Structures are given as C-alpha cells and as structure tokens.
Amino acid sequence: METVLSGIRSTGHLHLGNYFGALRNYIKMQDEYNCYFFIADLHSLTTHPHPADFHAGVRTILAEYLAAGLDPDKSALFVQSDIPEVSELYVLLNMIAYKGELERTASFKDKVRKQEDNVNAGLLTYPVLMASDILIHRANKVPVGKDQEQHLEIARVLARRFNKLYGADVFPEPQAFNFGSDLIKVPGLDGSGKMGKSEGNGIFLYDDEKSIHKKVMKAVTDSGPTEPNSKMPESIENIFTLLKIVSTPDTVAHFTEVYNNCSIRYGDLKKQLATDICKHTLPIRERIEEIYNDSDYLRKVAKAGCEKARESAQATLKEVRAAVGIKSF
Numbered sequence: 001m002e003t004v005l006s007g008i009r010s011t012g013h014l015h016l017g018n019y020f021g022a023l024r025n026y027i028k029m030q031d032e033y034n035c036y037f038f039i040a041d042l043h044s045l046t047t048h049p050h051p052a053d054f055h056a057g058v059r060t061i062l063a064e065y066l067a068a069g070l071d072p073d074k075s076a077l078f079v080q081s082d083i084p085e086v087s088e089l090y091v092l093l094n095m096i097a098y099k100g101e102l103e104r105t106a107s108f109k110d111k112v113r114k115q116e117d118n119v120n121a122g123l124l125t126y127p128v129l130m131a132s133d134i135l136i137h138r139a140n141k142v143p144v145g146k147d148q149e150q151h152l153e154i155a156r157v158l159a160r161r162f163n164k165l166y167g168a169d170v171f172p173e174p175q176a177f178n179f180g181s182d183l184i185k186v187p188g189l190d191g192s193g194k195m196g197k198s199e200g201n202g203i204f205l206y207d208d209e210k211s212i213h214k215k216v217m218k219a220v221t222d223s224g225p226t227e228p229n230s231k232m233p234e235s236i237e238n239i240f241t242l243l244k245i246v247s248t249p250d251t252v253a254h255f256t257e258v259y260n261n262c263s264i265r266y267g268d269l270k271k272q273l274a275t276d277i278c279k280h281t282l283p284i285r286e287r288i289e290e291i292y293n294d295s296d297y298l299r300k301v302a303k304a305g306c307e308k309a310r311e312s313a314q315a316t317l318k319e320v321r322a323a324v325g326i327k328s329f
C-alpha cells in the first residue's frame, strides 16, 4: 500500500486554503492509503512565535484536524517535534542541499521580502526540513496546495541525490497529490493572490457564521460588467473561484449567466458564497471547541500517532545511517 504524508504549520487556525487545498484530500485518502498527517511546529519557528503561544498553536491544529474528520484509528496524527529522527535526517540532508538551489525557492524569496529583519538559516533550509518530514516515512504521495509544488521538487531532488551519492535505494521520489485533478490555489477575497495566514485574509474553519458573512461581504468588487460576456477582473474571478469550490454547479451556472448578461448583483453573489462556505465549515466549527478542551483525548491521539510515526522513522533512519557510513562502536 502506498504511503501518504502531509502537514500544516502551527501558526493559527486552519483557513479555507488549508482545508480545500490540503486537508480535504487528507480526509479522503485515509481509507485507501497508509497515512501520516502531522503538525509542522518546528517549521513555525522560522517566524519566531512566542514560547507562551507555541503549544496552543499545536493543540489548535490537532483539534481542528480531528474536528474536520481525520480519524486517529485510520491515520497516524502526530507532532513534528515529537519525532527526533526528523531532525537528524534534516542534518544529514543539509549536507547535500546547496545554497544556490535553496536561495532560488520562491517561498524563500518571498519571506526575504516580507521579513527582511529575520532572514534566518531555518528559512533558507525550510524545504530541507520539509523533505526530511516526507522522506523519513518514504512517502509516495503528498497532498498539498499549489504553493508547495516547488518544495516537493526539492524533496525529489534530495531523494535522488542521496540515493545516487550513497549508492543506496533508500528513498522513493514523492509526488504532490490532489484527488483526480490539478493542485488548487484558494484565492483571498481582498484582491490579493492566495488565502493564507501570513496574508491576513483568512476565512477560518473556526469562524462563526457572522464573521464569515462579514468577511465575504467585504470582498473587493468593481462597479459591475457593462458589456455582455466581458472578461472578469481578478477580484471578481477570485470570488467565482471560491464559489466553484464551495457551491453546487447550478449556483455557479446561475451567477455566471447573470454576470454575462450584466444583471449580476454582487451583494447576492456574496450572500450565496457566504452561505455555502458556512455549509462546509459550521459543522466542523461545532466540534472544535469540545475537542480542543479534551486534553485526555488529544494526549492519547498524539501519543499513538507518535508511536506509529517513530517506528517508521527509526526504520528509515537505520538505513540512512548505514548508507552514510555512520556506525556505533
């Protein structure tokens, strides 16, 4: 059976980008694959969260994973920092990752622009840690959103390079995965490219009905089309992209038609979009609080996930150490 692995950084609540770009695929994959899903808490250190908030961030994502439908009886759910083998593999992979190729990563260049006073080495080697997460379980498929494609390419390059350099066949090459279609990018409704935590434009699974309506009603629009069948500006296209993700084909067809014949009322479009977002998120929201407060349950889940993940990680690391030539006396 093929192995699946993916993770989300613990830097806030899960938003629609995380859910539709990644998590929804995790949930669907649980029955067919050997699944590992984790919380990338070490990755979140690249932006220096306060120690007092660190654990709560991990707990939030674990509770939201479970509320959204990840099943600890089917998948290993664990915390990245509970698996020390990942950090050891990270050290070893750093020795075969080159500065130039890491500097060329779009996400690194983006961070350099956004946090120029904190360009730490962890940011530069972010994709190496991500490759370690993936390769330590020899994952074949990695469900992620479109923004992670380049990181997956680096994981493949490192897998190939390691196997070649050490003349060993330790790592398979992991592929990004989305059920039956291309990887997706969930847009923000503020006229910017993607929805993201650091973009400050998130609509969260944790948001209540009122805040979802409020956020959607604030979406950037224009004065409306004046010519039939005119090309949509980006901000309107973003609303339609989200509508296609959350609404029925009939609803999408209706609003496309009224856009094309210039009778669209953006207020109606937004109201429908907010209602349809709520249909997906409110049932999840209902479960989050209860799970978040159930410390015994969370401990049990994280412990079982850690045991399963460490067993797999230790088996890989043993082969890795042997390939590199590391031996104990």
Ligand code: ADP
Residues within 6 Å of the ligand: 007, 008, 009, 010, 011, 015, 016, 017, 018, 019, 020, 021, 022, 143, 144, 145, 146, 147, 148, 184, 185, 186, 187, 194, 195, 196, 197, 198
């Ligand atoms: P964020 O981008 O909000 O900081 P992460 O970087 O931790 O969240 O992303 C976790 C997962 O969610 C990744 O698989 C990523 O591809 C996916 N993801 C995040 N934002 C989006 C988006 N706007 N559209 C599609 N997928 C997304």
Ligand code: TRP
Residues within 6 Å of the ligand: 005, 006, 007, 008, 009, 040, 043, 129, 130, 133, 134, 142, 144, 148, 151
């Ligand atoms: N880099 C991913 C993101 O920001 C999170 C992540 C860390 C990840 N390690 C991973 C995703 C391993 C998939 C597999 O979205």
